[in-house]
Amino acid sequence: MSNNNKALLLIGSPKGENSTSASLGNHLTSRLEELGMKIEKGFIHRLVNREETIQDLIRKVDSADLIILSFPLYVDSLPAPVIKAMELIKEERNKFESKKSQNFIAISNNGFPEASQNIIALQICRIFSRDCGFVWKGGIVVGGGGAINGIPLQERGGMVRNVIKGLDIAAHALKDGKDIPQEAIDLISKKFIPYTFYRVFGNLGWRLQARKYGVKKKIKDTPYSLTI
């Protein structure tokens, strides 16, 4: 039986602890901690640019039994620093054959209401897991990330009850070294806000923010147009 004592949460958002990626990852790791796992955390954007922090990233990955990568969807894929981290981890793992079995999962959230738009990013994570010799334990997709907006899930209340329930189910399975159950994946990806409502209030939100900065009338500016 493999050891499954130590989980590493890698947060792939430039917003760090204030991100939706952190809200989701923190909820999962808090449950894993209650179940007896030790938790380590790393913020990818701070780890990939300097040699000493890259070594810290590699060390964190090597010592984990379960690696959790939580990130926002950027232009249909993972943010560039997260891809860089994956390139570095793969390069390191090419140098030796890992002796221990390590589990890997990914959590992708996006600013569009449809969770399904994260699927390509999850496929990339699954191939990364394969190429690094990790054991893929499943992927979680969350739509409507703007409605969570970096707030801890418990404080978000009933709107995200299915996300919370699904992550709780996932934690129990992962602690036992099992795949994330389909039931958990389905619950977490379930629509928690009507799409039309999200679009209408999202658009209102952008206008209000532009007004706050005094650029409401300039919000559709085209500074790179060849005609100006």
Add this chain to the structure above:
Amino acid sequence: MKALLLNGSLKNDNDFNMICSSIVELLERDGFEVEQIMLKDIEVAACQGCFECWVKTPGQCKIDDDGREVARKMVQSNLIIHFSPIIFGGYSSELKKVLDRFIPTILPFFTKRNGETHHKYRYKSRSSIIAIGVIDKPDEEEEATFKELVYRNSLNMGAPVHEALVYNKTQNEEDFISGFSNILKRVEAKT
């Protein structure tokens, strides 16, 4: 007609130079004014996800580095070539760093397109995309993921035409260039 070749080669990918030279030659032969940018040689900071390019300085990223200029060139090109080693089915971090900084060139507002939510376009005129992924050996899963990624990019970036082409290093280079030439003809016919 302007073509912009975004070369996302990583530090050990110097063997891609021949392929890129052939692509540039073909584009020029067809009358394109071509610019190639070796992305590993320019300074582009990571997108901070602040959305200030939408609500504070509309249309422009607050980070004053080469990323702004690349975004400008992307908007002003008729054709963008995404050239990259295929990394786990996606783009290299070098190519992705400039694609992440493309978001000032679309609007924050949501709209429904192809049954999904996407952002509205900021510019009426948009670039077609040809994505070329280089892979060591054939890998169905990675190639399918790469092609699907390019399709999704075309939806979000509003490319009038998009094509994805995979070059595996075991393949004859002349065959690949011939394939690219055919794709280029299709893109030119529709652009």
